[in-house]
Each structure stands twice: as C-alpha cells, then as structure tokens.
C-alpha cells in the first residue's frame with residue numbers, strides 16, 4: 001500500500017479567519033475526515049473517540065504536510081489515529097502546493113504516496129486504491145485523474161515518492177511553482193473522465209474552500225446520517 005500524504009500547508013484565505021484543515025465538519029476536523037477515510041473508516045468519529053467500523057486501510061501510514069504553526073492543532077485533530085503519522089513540515093511557508101507535495105513525498109517511506117488535499121472530506125478510498133494499481137501496473141511515476149471539464153487533479157493522485165520529490169525540487173529551483181512543471185518530468189498514467197466515472201463519484205473531488213462550501217458539505221453529511 002502507499003503512504004497517505006495529506007497536504008495542508010495553505011492559508012485558507014477563502015475560508016476566512018480559520019484554518020480549514022482543522023475546521024470541524026459535523027464534529028470532525030476536516031483533515032481527520034480525510035485521514036480516517038484512508039484508514040478505512042466510513043463514518044469518521046470525533047478525535048479521541050473510538051473508530052467507527054468500516055473497510056480496510058488503503059495506506060500503510062500517513063504523512064502530514066503543513067506549516068510548523070499548524071502542527072499542534074492538526075496533531076490534536078489526529079489524536080488516536082490508528083496508523084503511524086509522520087510530519088513533513090514546510091521549512092519555508094507559502095511556497096505553494098508544489099512545495100507541499102515535494103515535502104510530503106520526501107517524508108514518505110513507501111515507494112508510492114497517495115497525495116491528497118486536506119479539504120476533500122468525501123475522498124473515496126477505493127479510488128485511491130485504483131490509482132495505486134494504475135501506477136504500479138504500468139511501473140509509472142504517477143497516476144493522476146483528469147475530469148473532462150477540469151485540469152489534472154494533482155492533489156488527489158498517486159506519485160512515486162522519490163522521483164516526484166526530485167522533480168518538484170527541480171521545478172522549484174527553476175522558479176516554476178506550477179505542479180504541472182514537475183508532473184511533466186514524470187511518467188504519468190492519465191486517468192480519464194470515463195474511467196473516473198466508472199470507479200467513483202465526483203464527490204471524491206469536492207473540496208471545501210469557502211464557508212458556503214463548508215455548509216454544503218455539512219448538509220451532505222447530515223443527509224447521509226438521516
């Protein structure tokens with residue numbers, strides 16, 4: 001299995017005066033929801049509480065990428081997490097998601113890392129498994145989904161950790177902060193729209209940027225509970 005690599009070093013500016021990674025969505029910090037899904041829990045429970053039943057983990061361990069000042073709150077959110085957690089702290093903040101992916105991949109002990117943003121509370125663990133199989137079967141450096149009407153979903157993708165960290169390093173050294181600048185150097189399985197739709201629903205990519213999107217995600221969770 002890959003390492004789960006959650007990227008959380010953003011400033012959540014569209015979210016307002018709070019770090020969205022630890023914002024409690026129906027009582028559970030958003031990053032914990034993402035982490036719990038990777039650990040196989042269908043129904044994440046508040047930090048510290050016993051884990052709900054569910055499927056098997058789809059990752060061996062977890063790397064959390066964030067700024068040093070976020071660590072304490074995120075560690076609290078992950079209290080009692082059932083898999084080993086490693087920290088990939090940004091030595092320089094605000095270098096963008098590419099630096100986050102680089103730092104997360106550097107810290108990943110597994111050959112592959114499933115990189116995922118902290119703000120996708122409905123991420124589908126079986127989709128992560130399928131992406132790993134895509135990359136491993138093709139002996140590729142990455143498997144990256146691409147919906148028809150959107151660009152590559154680079155923050156919900158599987159990467160070969162060492163090759164990706166090195167490609168990100170080179171892109172950052174060139175002053176090119178675009179994730180695709182690093183991806184261009186990798187051998188990539190492109191997972192296209194039809195395949196994505198066979199495997200999962202678009203909710204796996206639903207991310208929370210604003211308070212309105214946060215409320216919509218809470219409403220969706222409430223519907224599922226009732």
Ligand SMILES: Nc1nc2c(ncn2[C@@H]2O[C@H](COP(=O)(O)OP(=O)(O)OP(=O)(O)O)[C@@H](O)[C@H]2O)c(=O)[nH]1
Pocket residue numbers: 007008009010011012013014015065066067090093094095096097099100101116117118119155207209
């Ligand atoms: N390490 C690191 N991660 C980042 C950085 N910027 C964004 N990210 C992460 O990349 C992912 C996608 O970014 P956004 O959805 O734009 O999140 P954000 O930057 O916190 O939010 P906005 O400020 O509203 O754009 C999130 O998981 C962020 O935590 C950064 O400078 N460093």
